[in-house]
Amino acid sequence: MFSSRKLLGTVSGIAVLAVLLANYAAPDPSGPHTTPSSAGTVTHTLLLDWLPNPDHSGIYVAQAENDFQKQGVNVKVQTPSGTADAAKMISTGQIDLAISYEPDTIMAAAQGMKVQAVAALIPNVLSSLIVTGKDRSVTDLKGMTIGNPGLATSLPTLNSVLAQNGMTESDVKNVSLSTGGVEPLLAGKVDAIFGYYSNVEGVQLAEQGDYTVLPFDKIGVPSFDELVLVANPDRLQSDSSYASFVRKTIAALKEGFASANADPDAAYDAIAPVAKGYDDTTLRNMVKATVPEYDNPRGFGSMDPKQWDSYAQWMHQNGLIDKPYKGRDAMTTEYLPD
Template structure:
């Protein structure tokens, strides 16, 4: 079984276990009281989640009087759906997905940026003829099959004067690295610079890597923490628990950046399928990307709105989106 398949099976088993345990909305608690916070992540544990696991191992959630459970999903779309259904308290998702959820009228809102920069990258191994976005003309590009990857490719080719009709697009699902190494594709969109990019470099493949936002896609927050909008409005205990969770997570990120070896050890305990030395380098590549010049967790409303306009212009959504209704900085630490 491939590494990707193993991860999918593990995620599915854990998510089914979560649902079987009965993960309905937790009972309301008084502000400041002990609260159960179940977090459905965007994917299996990996270096992107280093702040979460460092906070957990440092006891920062416990110190905030929170009982936190971190669980992978069976599908990356599950966090938004289960947060909306009040089956989990919080979820980890992606800014584009949160914006596109507006068309489904899901009562979700991003309350913090966990990874405030794009990780998704245009990537090719050193033996590939692709050394720049302009080189995509006449080449084969693999994607994970996500609609967002398709629109990123469209934007990148347009930005760099490449006729998209000359580019052959192949859905390689989760086999992005294997497709590049085998020569099935000349480049990919969908691999992360701090994960697959680091692994390729570790293996001596001299990868060409450019974040999609450096290649023409508008800036966005890759990973965001999502809460239920209705519960934030109606439940003071939930609202307070979310604020405490975000504050503890911010301390976890700071602790991870201050103690990289501790952070690596925290991830190593839960991340499967990674070479030890490569994992250490992935964490080292990830930690600087968690630094937010606006302050931990803080999102830029203007950039969110600009990305929403872009999604509409590219036909990813069928109506104009009010980004302000889908994100809030009310729960991030002041300053």
């Protein structure tokens, strides 16, 4: 949630992070969103939310199993130069599709950006509060130092959780973390981390000792779709070839995510070559923790308009968006496979 993937809990130091980013081609803001391939067909860009990680296993399985080609589309997966790239570049038509999050999508759409979720890739909440020690609860946070990703959404969300448990911001010490949450927590520099992932940081920390992982929707934050696929709504309405591409890409992703869920080993094999900074055992455990979260009881990609309305209302009530906004206006299920 809230782009917490912009922080690498597995990598120490900004210099190492820069090296990792250098291995991935960021999209050119001045360039076209589609390019001709060597075969003369069009190659479309799918922009990730951050460096390849276990959340993206279904995408890379779709690539490995040629699911995009089977749908007749050429898709180039790219890594962003920053996590704010998705909404801006979708809105301006510089890229075709992007991975984002429900909260970020609502926030961008409420600000007037041309962005719309077209499929929920991970329909469950992964963002979590992780606290040192076993069987901890929110009430244990009083007097603790809490590390957060330093995003605009971090403190308002934490303050909402604290308020529901009879506390205020002054009851804790907040620290903005620049190099991820795992190492500061292990080193005792913070007592808890807020806004990190149960399937990534939670798995890493479980290998190191006793920590309590509390997903956001279990501590007073409404449920939301953690990972979504976003497109440009104006282009969807005005460009039939773009709309067809989006529909076919979602169909390909449906196959890739289903295969990843059914075979975690295949999911690991697909993501391992591109997921940097993790040891093999930890990455395999992360993948095993992630792929069950792909399951959507309403069907692949499905999103609940009422839930998006509810989450947008909560965002407004907690100061995350300036004015009331219908969350359902930031999503559509029109392009999902039958």
